[in-house]
Amino acid sequence: MPVIDLANPSRFLTIVNRLLPWLTVLTIILFVIGLYRALNAPDDYQQGATVKIMFLHVPAAWLGMFGWGLMSVAALGTLVWRHPLADVAGKAAAPIGAAFTFICLVTGSLWGRPTWGTYWVWDARLSSMLVLLLLYFGVIAIYWTAEEPGRGARAAAVLSLVGAVNLPIIKFSVDWWNTLHQPASVFRIGGPTIDPALLAPLLIMALAFTLLFVTLLFASMRNEILRRRVRSMRLLQAQELAEAT
Amino acid sequence: MNLGPHADFIVAAYAVTIFVVAALVAWIALDYSAQQRILGDLEERGITRRSRRKG
Numbered sequence: 001m002p003v004i005d006l007a008n009p010s011r012f013l014t015i016v017n018r019l020l021p022w023l024t025v026l027t028i029i030l031f032v033i034g035l036y037r038a039l040n041a042p043d044d045y046q047q048g049a050t051v052k053i054m055f056l057h058v059p060a061a062w063l064g065m066f067g068w069g070l071m072s073v074a075a076l077g078t079l080v081w082r083h084p085l086a087d088v089a090g091k092a093a094a095p096i097g098a099a100f101t102f103i104c105l106v107t108g109s110l111w112g113r114p115t116w117g118t119y120w121v122w123d124a125r126l127s128s129m130l131v132l133l134l135l136y137f138g139v140i141a142i143y144w145t146a147e148e149p150g151r152g153a154r155a156a157a158v159l160s161l162v163g164a165v166n167l168p169i170i171k172f173s174v175d176w177w178n179t180l181h182q183p184a185s186v187f188r189i190g191g192p193t194i195d196p197a198l199l200a201p202l203l204i205m206a207l208a209f210t211l212l213f214v215t216l217l218f219a220s221m222r223n224e225i226l227r228r229r230v231r232s233m234r235l236l237q238a239q240e241l242a243e244a245t
Numbered sequence: 246m247n248l249g250p251h252a253d254f255i256v257a258a259y260a261v262t263i264f265v266v267a268a269l270v271a272w273i274a275l276d277y278s279a280q281q282r283i284l285g286d287l288e289e290r291g292i293t294r295r296s297r298r299k300g
Contacts, residue, residue, distance in 0.1 A: 233284075
């Protein structure tokens with residue numbers, strides 16, 4: 001089947017309906033394994049057991065950024081190719097990405113208090129992550145308050161593309177500025193600096209969170225397609241009523 | 246499993262994550278039920294999508 005066929009919302013719904021049960025089961029299995037490994041991972045020699053927060057904080061941070069990256073690609077699809085599913089994907093990804101960014105900020109704050117002695121500091125990494133959450137709120141507000149969905153979609157797409165500038169700032173903030181937040185310790189030249197006993201559960205949890213993100217995204221895209229069907233049917237009904245009177 | 250002197254912070258981090266994910270899952274599931282119910286109601290009243298109409 002050509003990839004372009006997936007652009008058909010009805011075909012997409014058929015595929016998603018088939019995929020969702022499998023994705024759900026796989027996500028649950030990965031979380032069971034990941035949580036077991038995470039909760040039984042050894043303590044860090046400096047941080048002690050608080051390192052267990054890393055298994056939530058780091059995947060949430062990655063997915064908060066991944067969500068915006070996805071929205072930026074979807075924004076190109078909306079503005080350039082007017083792909084029927086691009087806007088659906090962008091709108092569906094926003095609340096999910098915002099939720100993961102929120103988890104990242106809260107768990108980071110709870111990790112920071114025992115590690116740094118403070119819940120919050122206005123350093124470049126923390127501040128740019130907070131900006132990402134505010135940008136998510138902006139896109140969600142545009143999508144849910146626009147009177148004309150097409151216009152709202154274009155405005156949200158523009159904000160998604162502009163906001164993408166923040167992604168490299170988040171990633172490289174720890175290198176460009178002197179931050180309290182530690183530099184990259186997984187994706188770095190020279191390989192990860194984390195001990196394999198902690199890295200393995202982290203990667204399993206990251207995979208589990210990624211599958212959760214994809215599962216929720218597909219389910220949310222399905223909802224959005226149905227919502228648009230409801231809207232078009234109501235418009236059609238109103239049009240017919242207007243013609244009859 | 247000994248969570249050490251900062252157990253409250255670890256438990257709070259896991260509790261917040263579980264709560265946010267559960268809320269997200271519940272919202273998406275409830276939204277799906279609502280959209281399906283509305284579509285069912287519309288179709289029951291004879292309103293169909295243009296692409297489903299014959300002739």
